[in-house]
Amino acid sequence: MSVVTRFAPSPTGFLHIGGARTALFSYLYAKRFGGKFLLRIEDTDRERSTQEAVDAIFEGMAWLGLKSDFEEIYQTQRFDRYAAVIQDMLAAGTAYHCYASREELDAMRAEQQARKEKPRYDGRWRPEPGKVLPEPPVGIKPVVRFKNPQDGEVVLDDLIKGRIVFASEELDDLIIARGDGVPTYNFCVVVDDMDMGITHVIRGDDHVNNTPRQIQMIRALGGTPPKYAHVSMILGSDGAKLSKRHGALGVMEYRAMGFTPDAILNYLVRLGWSHGDQELFTREEMIEKFDFDHVSAAPARFDMEKAYWVSHQYLKAVEPAVIAPEFDWHLRRQGVDPANGPALEDVIVQQRERCRTLLEMAEKSKFFYAEVDAYNEKDAAKHLAAKAKPVLDALIDGLTGLAHWQAPDIHGVVHAVAEQLGLKLGDVAQPIRVAVSGAAVSPPIDQTLFLLGRTATLARLAAAAVHAAKAAPAS
């Protein structure tokens, strides 16, 4: 049987990092076995579901490159099917009407908690042989409850957590259709997973306690339960649960931070999963090697430092052309036009070993595409003081006459100036850096000038010379 997995978010917010990891695991597992992966929108709660959230989820999945093998499915478009199944269950006696009001149920739960019991439905409308049910009150629309078998136990052989056994009597009769007829989550999931031939349900471990009831429903419907893998959640770096108030970020925010999709995926796949000592995986390797045997059952903390390291490894390893579009996106976001300067690929090659993210790279590369509007104060004070004037003049002189604007030739001029003035290379290179980039950090100076081009270089050196001439003599 071919593997079919699904990612089934409810559209109540952006695609967060934990959801992205669950989606990734589902995707990888399906691909590993040549199966299918599908995306299903669980939007039965119309109060909380929004179109913006649906769009945000699609956007996040698309950016990560986790493509569904089918057209997206919306539960709200399957109401007819759910209604038919509920009718069947009512007819078969595996579900029943319950007329208890919300107030009645609230009171029941309050009493149970006062008695230090687990709050649960007490079965007051559950039909049993020989039991006399109350007369249905008029004017009340009943909910439909699943009649959960109360004998024996339900065994869940979880691919990550191992065997978990639940006593059936712990499972109360959950509502599968509201008073207005709208079906509920636990029921829709069961019907959908059966209808769609889902073989492996991979989801957050906040669902383990739902699983035995879902298994019971599947059995009541005559189906065979799929395999389950409950993935632990991701914690913040302080070990606290990630929430909207506390550090929970949508995947698109990681884009804004300068991560590439592959880097995020690589970081996430190693969060809770391992393959020996291997840290870096291409997408193909992830697919080839991912398995649940090595997924940790314990929650893991999101470590930004390690994520940055993974990001850096990707920037250094990947073909520059692959990340050029994303780099372009960041430069434009920084307000510069990438057309006004050297080819992005060339800049990437020079910058990537000193940048952990594309955001950082864009910030450090702006000067290639826009004028330097202000010098870093400290750097200018140090390197563009009066004593820099002769250095800059000599450089302008040497570079103006340069026959070929190539890195080795530029390198030659810089060395010659240093020698001629009896200075160390750094004493020449640093004033140039500040002059052309505005600050004292840049790629190797010959590469920097080569990429910047002769015209811009000379103009910026000249401006710096003016600045140095006006500067107070070095103390």
Add this chain to the structure above:
RNA sequence: GCUCCUAUCGUCUAGAGGCCUAGGACGGAGCCCUCUCAAGGCUUAAACCCGGGUUCGAAUCCCGGUAGGAGCGCCA
């Protein structure tokens, strides 16, 4: 409260009874290299939650604590 889950360096993890003097990676510290920042190379500190068992032998198996977490809706 009840049910369920989890527990190895600060963090992510390797570990399937002897290969463990507990390995790798991030981060930290130090040194080397160096035109800046990096990158790179080398070195280094750092962990089996506690207590009982089982066994010739336990990080690994069992039991009990402890500490975290999840769930207990006409939410998903």
